[in-house]
Amino acid sequence: MKKSFLVLVLVMQLLCGDLILEENVSKEHTVTVDGTNLRFYPDSLTINEGDTVKFMWGGEILPHNSVEENGVFDSGEPEREVDYSYTFGFEEAGSYNYFCEPHQAVGMDGVITVVDVEQQEMIVETSGEVEEKSSIPFVEISILTILFLMIFMRVKISGIDEIKD
Secondary structure, rough: OHHHHHHHHHHHHHHHOOOOOOOOOOOOOEEEOOOOOEEEEEEEEEOOOOOEEEEOOOOOOOEOEEEEOOOOOOOOOOEEEEEEEEEOOOOOOOEEEEEEHHHHHHHOOOEEEEEOOHHHHHHHHHHOOOHHHOEEEEHHHHHHHHHHHHHHHHHHHHHHHHHHH
């Protein structure tokens, strides 16, 4: 019984490793054409790597599109109804300037800043700021396991001492 229990505890400890319950969930951000009909809303956006930007508008008097200046994304020919998405993959951190081709001259443009997720985590760790993360490091699990085993073994030993008396 004691050997089975010890084996079970050790296997559980090995399987858990460094449990980090934080999820890297990508988000979808939407860019539309605002009421002036010649501006993107929002015109600047900061997102994480892996996030998606959806360019969406409908019922506009003038046709629009969204084109990144280096060809990273392009919603196509200018239209009055647009539902176009682009997902920034990992390794695509940086600033991406985009514009509406027919209205670039009047300032219909914007910028998307993509933040490197790994670099962002390093900055948080080195700056000393505490970010809410739910993690159970391997060392803490080891200490708890040892304490539990000590208590369990002490109860067993005291039970044996009582039987002897």
